[in-house]
Amino acid sequence: xxxxxxxxxxxxxxxxxxxxxxxxxxxxxxxxxxxxxxxxxxxxxxxxxxxxxxxxxxxxxxxxxxxxxxxxxxxxxxxxxxxxxxxxxxxxxxxxxxxxxxxxxxxxxxxxxxxxxxxxxxxxxxxxxxxxxxxxxxxxxxxxxxxxxxxxxxxxxxxxxxxxxxxxxxxxxxxxxxxxxxxxxxxxxxxxxxxxxxxxxxxxxxxx
Amino acid sequence: xxxxxxxxxxxxxxxxxxxxxxxxxxxxxxxxxxxxxxxxxxxxxxxxxxxxxxxxxxxxxxxxxxxxxxxxxxxxxxxxxxxxxxx
Numbered sequence: 361x362x363x364x365x366x367x368x369x370x371x372x373x374x375x376x377x378x379x380x381x382x383x384x385x386x387x388x389x390x391x392x393x394x395x396x397x398x399x400x401x402x403x404x405x406x407x408x409x410x411x412x413x414x415x416x417x418x419x420x421x422x423x424x425x426x427x428x429x430x431x432x433x434x435x436x437x438x439x440x441x442x443x444x445x446x447x448x449x450x451x452x453x454x455x456x457x458x459x460x461x462x463x464x465x466x467x468x469x470x471x472x473x474x475x476x477x478x479x480x481x482x483x484x485x486x487x488x489x490x491x492x493x494x495x496x497x498x499x500x501x502x503x504x505x506x507x508x509x510x511x512x513x514x515x516x517x518x519x520x521x522x523x524x525x526x527x528x529x530x531x532x533x534x535x536x537x538x539x540x541x542x543x544x545x546x547x548x549x550x551x552x553x554x555x556x557x558x559x560x561x562x563x564x565x566x567x568x
Numbered sequence: 569x570x571x572x573x574x575x576x577x578x579x580x581x582x583x584x585x586x587x588x589x590x591x592x593x594x595x596x597x598x599x600x601x602x603x604x605x606x607x608x609x610x611x612x613x614x615x616x617x618x619x620x621x622x623x624x625x626x627x628x629x630x631x632x633x634x635x636x637x638x639x640x641x642x643x644x645x646x647x648x649x650x651x652x653x654x655x
Contacts, residue, residue, distance in 0.1 A: 409606070412585040467621055470613035471584070 366551040367558060369542040371428040373400070373420060375565045380427055381550060382565055393534050395445055397423060404430070408488065415456040415475035416536075418484045421447065421529035424538045425485045428525065433542060435489065442522035444493035445482045446512055448500050449530040453478045471491065481529055493521050503528050503539075505559035512543055528563070539563045572644045580640070583618050584611050598639040604639075612637060619643075625650045 371559045372379040376396050378386040388399045397419045401411055406426060414422060425445075429435075435443065456475045465471045479497040488497065494515055500507065508526055522526065527540040537560060543554050552558040577591035580600075584607065598604045601612070615637050619625045627633060627646060636646045 407619065411590050412587040449579050466615050471616065475611055 363517075363545060364547075365513055365554040366544055366547040367541045367554050367562070368544045368546075368548045368551045369428050369432055370562050371424045372538070372562070372566055373427075373435040374539075375422050377566060378427060379565060380430075384412070385427070393531070393536060394419075394438045401406065410484075413471060414484060414502075415453075415459075415472070415480075417453060417455055417478065417529065417531045418475060418481045420531050420536055420538050421481035421540075422484045422488065424527075424540045425489070425525055428540045428542050429489060432548065438522050440490055440492040442493055443491045444515060444521040444524045445485055445491060445495040445522055446508065446515070446526040447478075447482060447496075447529050448498040448504070448508065449478065449528060450500060450502060451530060451532040452499050453480070455532045475567075478529075485525065491525075503563055504568070505563060506556045508541075509554060509556045509559055516543065516545065537566075569644055569648065571595055572647060573640050576640050576643055576647075581617070583614050585647060594640060597639050599639060600637055615643075623647050623651070629641070 370379075370381055376387060376389050376391065378400060386400060386403055386466060388396055388403075391399055393416060397416065400423050401419075404427065411419065411422065421428055453476050456472060460469065460472045460476050463472055464476070478499070482495045485491065496511075497505070511526045512521075512526045515524060522545060524542060524543045525540060527538070529538045529540070530536060541554070541559065541562070552562075572589060573596055577594045580586065580594070581589055581591065586605070589605070590628060594605065600615075601607045607615075614632075617626055619627060627636065636642055
């Protein structure tokens with residue numbers, strides 16, 4: 361029988377509002393997406409010069425991971441190889457692909473080109489937090505909590521991972537939503553079981 | 569030369585999205601890579617694009633890259649020399 365697995369933290373960024381563990385921690389309704397992401401970066405007083413070089417999808421996922429792991433994650437509990445990242449979205453890196461395509465008409469931008477894959481988001485998160493575990497980025501027609509639950513549970517139950525950052529990082533033009541979960545074997549105060557029901561409940565949180 | 573170096577600093581900041589850095593933070597002789605501004609290999613490619621876009625200069629020999637892009641001053645010297653050749 362498999363041991364229980366827990367959601368020990370969650371982070372939602374959607375409609376210019378940020379939630380950490382279901383509590384609103386930041387809101388800025390006045391900004392366009394790039395300005396909103398910069399305001400979020402400045403609000404949390406993060407110092408990471410490479411942030412400004414990322415595309416919007418990577419900024420979104422990277423910021424969500426930053427807030428997710430802030431304060432309550434002790435990475436020292438795990439080997440770097442035991443912490444993985446599993447993400448999904450619908451539109452892949454299309455937001456940047458379109459910008460890159462436009463730049464090709466003049467001189468193609470190498471800095472833009474490197475972001476024309478969605479798994480670069482994972483790379484940025486892994487570089488920041490020194491994570492070396494299994495990772496994957498899936499393209500789905502819509503948010504699929506059951507798939508995320510099954511895939512990550514399999515990785516943890518087979519001892520491929522001990523902890524995993526997983527969830528949804530979607531951005532295209534001015535539409536975006538990210539919902540990230542930190543999943544571990546040991547529960548913390550306030551943890552929820554890592555089930556499809558709890559994943560979907562968290563995903564729907566910002567809808568009230 | 570001083571004006572060219574100031575322009576280059578502004579262009580490098582804009583092209584490489586170095587939003588935490590101001591032109592006055594970059595010394596003329598400061599190394600651009602590794603221990604200096606900390607630029608990486610993708611930034612090097614962007615600097616090549618910058619030379620092409622803004623100064624119509626193509627780096628003819630890739631081996632010259634480390635020498636040309638060592639600092640803002642070496643970039644300015646390279647641009648000045650190639651502008652003179654193109655006249």
